[in-house]
Amino acid sequence: MESQTPLLKVKNLKKYFPVYGQGLVKRQIDTIKAVDDVSFDLMPGETLGLVGESGSGKTTCARTILRAFKPTSGEVLFQSRQGEVDLAKLSEKALKPLRQDMQMIFQDPFSSLNPRMTVSDIVGEPLIIHNLAKGMELENRVSEILEKVGLSPEYRTRYPHAFSGGQRQRIGIARALIMEPALVVADEAVSALDVSVQAQVINLLEDLQEDLNLTYIFVAHDLSVVRHICNRVAVMYKGKIVELSETEDLFNAPKHPYTKMLLSAIPSPDPDQKLRPIASFEEIESANNC
Numbered sequence: 001m002e003s004q005t006p007l008l009k010v011k012n013l014k015k016y017f018p019v020y021g022q023g024l025v026k027r028q029i030d031t032i033k034a035v036d037d038v039s040f041d042l043m044p045g046e047t048l049g050l051v052g053e054s055g056s057g058k059t060t061c062a063r064t065i066l067r068a069f070k071p072t073s074g075e076v077l078f079q080s081r082q083g084e085v086d087l088a089k090l091s092e093k094a095l096k097p098l099r100q101d102m103q104m105i106f107q108d109p110f111s112s113l114n115p116r117m118t119v120s121d122i123v124g125e126p127l128i129i130h131n132l133a134k135g136m137e138l139e140n141r142v143s144e145i146l147e148k149v150g151l152s153p154e155y156r157t158r159y160p161h162a163f164s165g166g167q168r169q170r171i172g173i174a175r176a177l178i179m180e181p182a183l184v185v186a187d188e189a190v191s192a193l194d195v196s197v198q199a200q201v202i203n204l205l206e207d208l209q210e211d212l213n214l215t216y217i218f219v220a221h222d223l224s225v226v227r228h229i230c231n232r233v234a235v236m237y238k239g240k241i242v243e244l245s246e247t248e249d250l251f252n253a254p255k256h257p258y259t260k261m262l263l264s265a266i267p268s269p270d271p272d273q274k275l276r277p278i279a280s281f282e283e284i285e286s287a288n289n290c
């Protein structure tokens with residue numbers, strides 16, 4: 001993996017949101033630094049975890065990388081089929097053909113699937129939007145991806161409400177992967193599922209990664225989920241990455257007090273294991289220099 005070019009190079013990425021006052025004249029009174037100078041590389045085939053408590057900026061970071069948000073500043077260098085591009089600088093028009101290479105899997109399979117569309121329409125829609133397939137070819141590609149995510153092609157005429165939470169997440173995964181993307185961002189993709197179903201969906205994501213050559217950014221607030229699937233983990237705190245380590249190093253020898261605090265919140269399966277000391281917020285703030 002070392003000799004390869006990174007699929008993604010994120011450099012000094014910032015996304016600030018203005019906060020406006022209540023008055024008649026729209027006046028900016030504050031700025032939320034949701035993503036504040038984030039940098040990392042992502043190798044092809046790698047899974048990078050993005051963890052941190054709610055509000056730390058994980059979703060904004062992911063969405064800014066995929067250009068659902070326009071970055072305030074910074075670079076997002078992506079190895080596209082046509083060579084390296086800076087996603088941060090491209091116009092909407094120039095981005096459009098690249099969008100198929102970057103897909104997102106969302107947390108809530110209940111709200112992200114249109115209840116009035118059949119499975120076949122939901123999963124095939126991206127191919128229609130991008131004008132990539134129609135007729136028999138479209139049908140065949142839908143059936144093929146449904147089988148890959150472990151759903152019988154017979155389900156294609158059914159509506160989302162007929163499925164369990166885990167099955168709906170499989171439909172969401174099929175919709176994202178039918179575009180044959182290079183980069184997939186899973187934002188809390190298993191957080192709403194029962195633990196046993198979580199494990200199935202994570203195993204599925206791992207199998208698909210190998211099968212389809214995918215590179216993942218795996219966003220989660222739950223560290224135990226991340227440990228299983230990620231090669232490396234970036235810990236976010238107040239819009240910054242405070243620690244980025246190989247997964248096992250992060251769990252065995254966390255460096256930043258905030259990482260230690262997050263880890264201490266995971267219940268240990270071994271009752272004899274000593275509890276790690278919980279870092280105080282003063283420690284976190286001083287280590288964070290902010």
Ligand SMILES: Nc1ncnc2c1ncn2[C@@H]1O[C@H](COP(=O)(O)OP(=O)(O)O)[C@@H](O)[C@H]1O
Nearest residue numbers: 017032034052053054055056057058059060061
């Ligand atoms: N569209 C937006 N407009 C204004 N503020 C936002 C917007 N999206 C997120 N934020 C703010 O940015 C911060 C980071 O949020 P988010 O990225 O959702 O964190 P996380 O995914 O880690 O829970 C929060 O303070 C949130 O309120």
Ligand SMILES: [Mg+2]
Nearest residue numbers: 058059060188
């Ligand atoms: Mg989020």
